[in-house]
Amino acid sequence: MALGKYTPEEVEKKWQEIWKDSRCFEVEVDPSKPKYYVLEMFPYPSGKIHMGHVRNYSIGDVVARFKSMQGYNVLHPMGWDAFGLPAENAAIKNKTHPAKWTYQNISEMREQLQRLGYSYDWRREIASCRPEYYKWEQKFFLKFLEKGLAYRKDSPQNWCPDCNTVLANEQVVDGLCWRCESEVEQKDMEQWFLRITDYADELLKDLDTLDTGWPERVLTMQRNWIGRSYGAELTFQVKDMDETIKVFTTRPDTISGATFMSVAAEHPMVETLTKDADNKTEINAFITNIRNMDRIKRGAEDLEKEGIFTGKYCINPITGLEIPIFIANFVLMGYGTGAVMAVPAHDQRDFEFAKKYKLEIKTVINPVELHDKGEILNESTMEAAYTAPGILVNSGDFNGMENESAKKAIVEHLDKSGLGTMSVNYRLRDWNISRQRFWGAPIPIIYCDDCGIVPVPEDQLPLILPENAQVRADGKSPLPQMEEFVNCECPKCGKAARRETDTFDTFFESSWYYMRYCDPRNETEPFSQEATDYWMNVDQYIGGIEHAILHLLYSRFFTKALRDTGFIKTTEPFANLLTQGMVLKDGGKMSKSKGNTVDPNSMINRYGADATRLFILFASPPVKELEWSDQGIEGAFRFLSRLWRLVEGLEDKLQAVQPASSNDPQIDAAKQLRFKEHDTVRRATRDIENEFQFNTVIAAVMELVNEIYGLREALKDADPKALSSAIATAVTLLSPITPHVCEELWQALGHTTTLTKQPWPTYDEAALIKDEVTLIVQVNGKMRAKFQMANNAPKDEVEKVALGLENVMAHTDGKTIRKVIVIPNKLVNIVAN
């Protein structure tokens, strides 16, 4: 069969059809084979794929094809994270329904992905906006409700005025909305929450099990986000009032040094404390000022510490002394109890505050060096708080104790009078899942005047998002105005009732989609036990670092919550995580606003899917950033053409042999080629297995191709089998990366089966042993000469030859040879002076 000119569009179309017809990427549960689940984060159907997607999905495709060649039963699905705000905005703009826009985008993006030749089992495709999908998460929600994992609460929430909805803490980045970057406001609202904090400890502890599979920095980010700190909750009596204030502290050992107390402006006690203060107006102005300050300014590092005295005192439970209560701008209601016992001598913030307002500073922890000299840290000359360990002083019965043991002793003492207990505090907050948006899954709840909150009965699921809704020009959800949606019967008492009109946070959908892929068409349950027992968990997950906390934390939580509600046995969803680097252009992130985007479609049109994939995998290792280069993709295309021409030029000489099958080379050229061939298999396998370093895999194959070019004249008549074997190896090794062109060349070699059924090549150790090796000679560590010698020549012989080399003699002349180090088959180092 004549190969002709390399025209990617023809080759790619041809093989995509063959793969589709042969259904070679469709997989089923098969306990007789080891499984491998490779998953890339599913995209939001924005309409067009971008280079970030191409990179993400190309990496995943190589992994999938490679593992499949290694004999695994590979699950490699794709779908759509299809709920979200852009669809609503587009619907407003085009006066259409978000669903229409979304489904149209999905079909366009699906086509683009298919043009790239990815090995997905397309039968498993899911779109999270379909009732058949979100039905199950409505069911999960009802189960969570039963279990007490879902609850409703009225509290200040992050409100994005642009998106017209609340946001979870994780979705507020530097005080800005993660999606639209508007300034987030605070707003009191009644909302639905999931008790992710119930799992805080487990989420933290299980990070240790991901130690080898996840990038260090993602683990660290999650640990910081959960923010576990161990300390104590202590109770302070308010003087002359029947009230107490609880504080959380990690330093109960310093309590005797607590000379005042700071509470947050939002603290519920503030109103009571300041009710009859003389300067009530001043206090109110101070509070209003803090509360109106936006989050960025309030959180700024250089924000001046400010406070105001409430006029009230509380009693230090250890010293019995009265200490003033302040409202302070740096105390956050969202952490701990919203009140802090202030120990200026041993906390930097309290120190600064005390200096500013001339409050007492009292040393209670003494540095050991001073203590040994019989001295005590002098408060009046201190320039910063002393936060290191030490010995207790000015602390009554606890004097002389080491501060670490004093922590426990003091809390135990307070516990006797019910004023203190050891406690753990987390930075993590419960997950607010209510969204005041239309394009999301409806929360299956009914409000009845008589029965209160009533869950939608399970047999009424899915609770379908109305298809006839008209999106509003002001961006607000149309649901609350839709009588036919809102009005319903109470399932309990049958009276008229109202439906919840909020929808789920869209992170709800992405928190379990990888489970649904295991059994995506199941109509009676979210997924069968059989399917998830076999496929879960995901062996290799691939996606962007931007989800280090959000999606990855929610998914981990969901997995555990679904385990505890009996849906699945898995505890951690993703065994291994690869976060691919960004795609840059001209040193910056590709973005529409910068106008430096490169459209994957135009690259495919011009150079083909294979060249696009090749470049993106060659230019940088997957975890690193990738600088886009127009010349680079040109070069990738040139390499594929070069490989093509190699086969084309030898067409009548080549045979349909297996990779690495030339076993008996007679001439030097064949020996040399055989060595290179086996060495390439060794390197390629090693580099894929070592963190998927596809860039060096490609470099190795390029070297092999260069070698074949150099030897082809010598071998084409003398040993065509050696050439055929080497070409077969190159094509096979490259096939996960550039599958279409490799299939075509494989066929041109005379093979009748496809590469999708071809095993990954193996190499023969014996082929890597050379008759002669090159040795390096150093004199005092500097390279002076090289020479050829028989493999494994005896040390003394090697030494003799090395010492006799001309340039070596020149450098050792007149010197005494002290030592000669011989590393077999590698190097000789002569130490002389």
Place this chain on the structure above:
RNA sequence: GCCGGAGUGGUGAAACUGGUAUACACACCAGACUUAAAAUCUGGAGAUCGCAAGGUCGUGCGGGUUCAAAUCCCGCCUCCGGUACCA
């Protein structure tokens, strides 16, 4: 401040357990082919001195360990990413 990562040619990047620093590619230069160009094939190339053989320097900076360091240790500098009044 803290946590993570990275500093290697003109550029993207290699270097497996310490053992020829710069593989592979891009860009560049030269030769072959061509009337010419493109494409292709072959070759060159870290800097510097030298006609050459060869020498000297060279992996952010300064030390150290070692026969031998891009690689290990100590101390810094710069850049990127994340994160922070978290009590």
